[in-house]
Amino acid sequence: MIPAFNGLEFGIVLGMFVVVAVIGFAATRWRRGTSLASLEEWGLGGRRFGTVVSWFLIGGDLYTAYTFVAVPALLFGVGAAGFFAVPYTIAVFPLVMFAAARMWSVCHEHGYATAADFVRGRHGSSILALLVAITGIVATMPYIALQLTGIRAVIETMGIGGDWPLWIAFVVLAAYTFTSGLRAPAMVAFVKDILIYVMVLVAVIYIPYKLGGYNVIFHGAQSALAAKGYSTLLSGSQYLGYTTLALGSALALFLYPHAVTGVLAARSRNVVKKNMSLLPAYSLMLGFIALLGYMALAAHVKPVGGTAAKPDTTTIVPVLFNDEFPHWFAGIAFGAIVIGALVPAAIMAIAAANTFARDIYKPYIRPAASDREEGLVSQIVSVLLKLGAVAVIVSLKLTFALEFQLIGGVIVIQILPSVVLGLYTRWYHRWALVAGWIAGMGLSVYMLYVTPSATTAHFGNASFALSTWGLHTKMTIWTGIVGVVANLVVATVLTPLLARLPRGNDETKPGDFGEAEAPPIPFGPGPVVSQT
């Protein structure tokens, strides 16, 4: 069923898009330094963002179309297991608080702009840095594509045919990101988040009121899920999958280039740490948005698009809004989802482009590149990444939005030993870390390859069925956890064995990682005494 086109809805979404584009272009002038023509200024906003701007930027960065579209679609499809996104976005803050602060300090001290920069300086290994850079870029590309599926879900629901709105949205986005850099999504994030908070607040009060309360919603969802063999509670065999998916996603989140960019753009170490206790406000929003999946079940929402066998469930939230809200408010909510996808797409493209310019172009293609040239390469690559993402989405007609993100997480977590352990210890040998990466990545990709979905034979899901290995159980485990454990075991076993090979030069000093504070993990180097 194709929904009817509504001029008012379309006009509101278009109007919001234009306002955001104007803000994006105007952001060039905002808190600008001497010149935008360097990676520091264009790609990190001059590292001058305070608590409030960082909150909007990192929040706008981490809580993406995935939040608004893919998580409710998952609850709509499989019930309680989809709620893993809530423990995931709770666990992430205590887990990364100190690591992010140490990362900020050492990168600030040495002018590192990416995780790969840090790895090169810390482990003295250009191969390891290259692996980290490539891992980050490859993991980010499906994440950018995921943002597009969010926009497409809205377009489909508005009854607009064709892919031209996606192209227009991303060409305009590419244009203002090219001129304004990280300042554009930082400024647009203010608008985005205020709109999203309004939308969620209205949705979680108004829709339950219309449907007859949360009691009706959970009962309706339970009976709809039971018909498909799922439930609003976990079954015993789902525990392991739920825990490892939440924990693994939390460990992976701040390894993404765009998350590192958000942290490094902060003005001070305190800004980073303070935000770890302020950012959960977004998780609350995520939790309520997730429940929209159950509201859609209780309201008997029919997804649009996709095929009869595999309907495009990413459209359920837009369709729910279309059915339940008056057109003017549905228009505002749609606009919020579109802008909510554009902000992270811009930051992701900037972060991946920074990584390319700093860690692949400069060391391997043009070692003599000036700061200006490095910045320009980053600008151009950010445009190419966005247009490439549209081309992939349009040509492949992919509909499995969340799987993109889950596979990206499986890939990106393989740099955890090099980056996060590197923040605490130099015990690991650089070649052992390389070998660990190869083992972890190889195992993960193999496990993804042998996992089928309902419609494909390979790369179906990031949850690996233990029965594949002959275990008599229905339990699944998040593939990335298995991969990163293999990675850590190989790196740990090989480090003493490789002791005869030369170790890399470490250009960091213990005092570069921050002031005296207790190490949050047991094998850390002990309290660092401030040098100043």
Added chain:
Amino acid sequence: MDQQPAPGRRNRLVLLLLLLPLVATLVPEFYNFDKPSIGGMPFFYWWQLLWIAGVAVCVGIVYLATRSTR
């Protein structure tokens, strides 16, 4: 308080607060129940939503205890 503990030791104890939200939300055995429900929302859901506030408080306290004074 008549005796100030050494700053390093006090920081270490405060860090235990970071474990609370992890244990409370990553072990489904603790909360995979229907009852008690609040306003029709099963325990499974409101317990995890409540811990969003919990993690903000825990991390906030750790921040205040360990922030840089520069």
